[in-house]
Amino acid sequence: MADRPTGPTPSVLVIGGGTSGNALTVLLRRAGIAVDLVEASPDWKASAGSGITLQGNALRVLREVGVLEGVQKDGYAADGVAVLAPDGTVLHAHPELRTGGDDLPSHIGMQRPRLQQLLIEKVRASGADVRLGTTATEFKQDGTGVDVTFSDGTSRRYDLVVGADGLSSTTRSMIGITDKPEPTGMGIWRAPAPRPASVRRTEMIYGGRCLIAGYCPTGEDTVYVYLAERARDRATLDPDAYADEMRALSEGYGGAWPELRAAFTDPKAVNYAWFDRHLVEGPWHRGRIVLVGDSAHACPPTFAQGAAMSLEDAQVLAELLTGLDGWDARSLDRLLTDYHARRLPRVRMVVDASVQLGQWLLDGVRDADVPGLMGRTLSALKERP
Incomplete structure (x- = not known):
């Protein structure tokens, strides 16, 4: 396949067809940006998992992506959680803070494969070029773009490459970021x-x-x-x-x-x-290659915020790219630096709080301020990213 030259219409490669990669693809296509998406699995729905809890701030992004109606139809909205004794007796039940705003449920639970299918349908409808069973094997950057070689032997040129390839991201290691998940x-x-x-x-x-x-x-x-x-x-x-x-x-x-x-x-x-705890503290980009979602950060599911943080990455990056006047190296570097600065404090807060809750359980701490930690964290998440 011939190289695609960088032209007036910006071109982006998204590596990874999971939650953040799919959401980013849809949002960028809506802004008129040309997007190719490659996914290593030949079956896009493979290993989608069993279930997922989508907090309000995740629903806020999914509404922008255009799948909220499907999520509400196929999922289960429940405003509130309960803590039970081992015998099933209710010890405490309370409503949850609506982190996505008062017009959205506090959370919706749904089957993860169904969420993936909804996102896949949006990606297909967006006109993005999707290739399954394909990985990026080499990057060569210069001042105006990135030449990417793929596992099928083809190569293309892009203005920007986004690594959305998950916790074990090969994009992350290929660009020299050595941070890795820790159990x-x-x-x-x-x-x-x-x-x-x-x-x-x-x-x-x-x-x-x-x-x-x-x-x-x-x-x-x-x-x-x-x-x-x-x-x-x-x-x-x-x-x-x-x-x-x-x-x-x-x-x-x-x-x-x-x-x-x-x-x-x-x-x-x-x-x-x-x-796992994972957080790349340093820059999330090298030149014109940047990380989103689990490739840059991940946290234990104690706050059910993993998907929300990944979706917020996609939303923020798409918003910044949509408003970019020029895709020259200096403008992109400034934008990607701003993206990291905007996301890091919020993501670090969630990662640290999620790990802390788990550590209290491991240590058997009886007087831990769980309500206080949850209240502070969720209140902060109600603010838009």
């Missing part, structure tokens, strides 16, 4: 299940066999279930026994748990992962 000491088991009629909100138990045992409705008929514990050596775990592990860990929990436990039968539907 926090916790692991999590996750699986979808049919929604018991009694489950109408997110509910969590702290204690019992697990550090956290919780679930979030993801639709009229589905729920996303998770069990967090001290991290295990993943090499010793047998994937064929994952469903057995979830059933064993959920033993002793009352309320809806006996009904949920009965659904853990398919080991392929169960996912196990570690909690």
